[in-house]
Amino acid sequence: MNRAELIKQIKAKQSFLCVGLDPDMTKIPAYLMEEEEDPIYTFNKQIIEATAPYCVAFKPNNAFYEAYGLSGMESLEKTIKYIKRNFPDHFLIADAKRGDIGNTSTMYAHAFFERLEADAITVAPYMGIDSVKPFLQFENKWAIVLGLTSNEGSSDFQLLKIDNKDLYLHVIEKCARWGNEGNMMFVVGATKPNMLAEVRKVVPDHFLLVPGVGAQGGSLAEVCKYGLNKDVGLLVNSSRGIIYASSEKDFDVKAAAEAKKLSDQMKEIMNSSRIYK
């Protein structure tokens, strides 16, 4: 999916919500575990169908599939195929945080863009240019580079000062030169929303993938205050807050309600920022 198509979807739906698909067998409804042959896939299908009207993107997190070995990877492949077939207008992010020497990153790019048909993959920047560039060689595919993450440990290295500027800003500034607004985004966590203002000085036009709203404590209003640009420029992710809203048979209904709540707030923010269809 290219940038124009993504912006079109966001404006048409008045939502920039991304639903994170992190299926944890200890948290998904018990009856699915008993009744279903592939409970992860069934869980995902129902979550996807219920939340699709309120979001523009889905983000399966690879770890939650790899943890269940081959059968987990099969659930992931089926989930992605299900999205591609039934919701082709949704942006599909493989949250895999890959990054390795050039020939190895190239193998990962094939795996995620060609085999799994994801639109985007999250990429760890520590290894530098040849670990990121292979993900930028595919038409209408995206590398989403870790900038400032939403977790406790983000302060260990990302906030180290170099020439009076945090490392994460150096990372975003340098990586932005390797790609462009049409093939690169950055992860910037919602838990430090004021830092989005610093990020916007460096990359005013890039899309930012913002995790940490909901279970991790970030505020949507704060994120938008500092991060919104004229094209919206944000994909705000919620995983646990949506998909585990209920552990009963109504889990999909409750997930839809949580997604709608965020999407309603987004609509209001877009309207008051005068971003219309």
Next chain:
Amino acid sequence: MNRAELIKQIKAKQSFLCVGLDPDMTKIPAYLMEEEEDPIYTFNKQIIEATAPYCVAFKPNNAFYEAYGLSGMESLEKTIKYIKRNFPDHFLIADAKRGDIGNTSTMYAHAFFERLEADAITVAPYMGIDSVKPFLQFENKWAIVLGLTSNEGSSDFQLLKIDNKDLYLHVIEKCARWGNEGNMMFVVGATKPNMLAEVRKVVPDHFLLVPGVGAQGGSLAEVCKYGLNKDVGLLVNSSRGIIYASSEKDFDVKAAAEAKKLSDQMKEIMNSSRIYK
């Protein structure tokens, strides 16, 4: 495998060679592609059997299996089971460069340590403490944290100066506090051997996993000059230089010869450093 067992293996074999298992279908012998149902597994089995006498560790690189989807992941599982069954004294490193927020890193730790039964996994440090710590919670399992990598892009961020010290040294220093010499190693590339001296000032006793000897141009003698400690403290990896020594039917014989060459040099170095059995 614990530290004492690893050191015992190294001293017994007079080798600290790690063989990287990066099976690329465009490079493995053509006849295997035609004749074998699972050419990757067959290729790996022959490489493992041929090189096992000369190495103490194997390191499958996940990307090269993920690139082939489910069948690739099946080849990886079979390869690991084959090593565990037939060469249980070899140290098994999953080169996956994972790292994510706490709950996600925990899922990866289960995937690699419990499901795949690897002894160690390579870990990307950018996300900080909660991305690394979940890998330190398993007895006799190891996190191998990226310090200074062997690729071109390693200078982009790893060599940025903070308080007059390179970022990679800050990373190694801080991460070392989260674990100990019995559950943590560091990746330090062979392409900048003099920097190993700096690393040894910070972590004199830790094992270092050293990629970049061979195809990437690093020198074994230089690596040992700066990196060897009283327990050896090094696992030197070679992938392409060994496994693609020939693309004919004799590929395993040629791989063994390359592995033996490195292992002979290692024996000499250990002897002249007076590290005996």
